[in-house]
Amino acid sequence: MSQPRILVARAIFPDIVDRLREHFDVEANPDDVIWTPAELAARLADKDGVLTTGSQRIDAALLAAAPRLKICANMAVGYNNFDVDAMTAAGVQGTNTPDVLTETTADFGFALLMATARRMTESEHYLRAGKWTKWSYDMFAGSDIHGSTLGIIGMGRIGQGIAKRGAHGFGMKVVYHNRSRLSAELEAECKASYVSKEELLRTADHVMLVVPYTAASHHTIGASELALMKPTATLINIARGGIVDDAALALALRERRIAAAGLDVFEGEPNVHPDLLTVPNVVLTPHIASATVPTRRAMANLAADNLIVFFGGQGALTPVNKPASARV
Ligand code: 8YV
Secondary structure: OOOOEEEEOOOOOHHHHHHHHOOOEEEOOOOOOOOOHHHHHHHHOOOOEEEEOOOOOEOHHHHHOOOOOOEEEEOOOOOOOEOHHHHHHOOOEEEOOOOOOHHHHHHHHHHHHHHHHOOHHHHHHHHHOOOOOOOOOOOOOOOOOOOOEEEEEOOOHHHHHHHHHHHHHHOOEEEEEOOOOOOHHHHHHHOEEEOOHHHHHHHOOEEEEOOOOOOOOOOOEOHHHHHHOOOOOEEEEOOOOOOEOHHHHHHHHHOOOOOEEEEOOOOOOOOOOHHHHHOOOEEEOOOOOOOOHHHHHHHHHHHHHHHHHHHHHHOOOOEOOOOOOOOO
């Protein structure tokens, strides 16, 4: 019997592609070409499965062009690149990579918070530019992390990891807002109190966004939310581009209506709103919150395992949908 045909849509660790080759007929993308939707559709016309990253959109048009496709294994915990309803309707299984990146991403959220509040990149640029000639009392004076109030919007696994770091490691008061309230046990573990979004924005010294991207979470932070924040506050987005209105944020930063922002994700990335590139009080990183070698390997391995287990007939390990009737 012939092996299922799999497309690995972006370059990943070569040894993990080799592992997939033990089970499948694999077409890989070692040169990491960014295919257009039409090029991706053409490659999927004869494939049974695909390993995607967040940059491949899987929608009804693509599914119609890929009649044999049975599973899309995303190498990411977020899966807003999937039209889940269209996949479910077409009988296509979707999977993601939860858990394996939680702690690494929470570490990064905290690193970005520290870098932003303590003005690390802004001051490094100053030093590298040869501008540091003397010490002065207010040079790059930022805001404190320890003992301050951390507001977390989106209290899933990563949000909880950040809450624990803040509460237990830095003595922060942690408040959170989420679609649903955590259990009393989890709240106690995270030392976090549930508040409305408005109260969080008004009271937090540092606001951290860790909410999944959906139509409902689009522009969770826009001009009116920024207006509620303290002028000394920082805003950190490690969630998804589109959660923040980047143009409104750039204006608020330029006018110092909030103190600073740290952004790992952007609307329309890898393009970045040009105004964000010219304001000094923002730390910008290229979507690297999960980027440690062990974690990226764990993500790729979990995506690969989803394909292997699924075609072995045991269902998916980390499904994001439940198609009623699977494609055969
Ligand atoms: C990925 C992410 O690196 O897991 C996610 O949701 O945002 C990142 O960890 C990125 O989406 C590439 O797939």
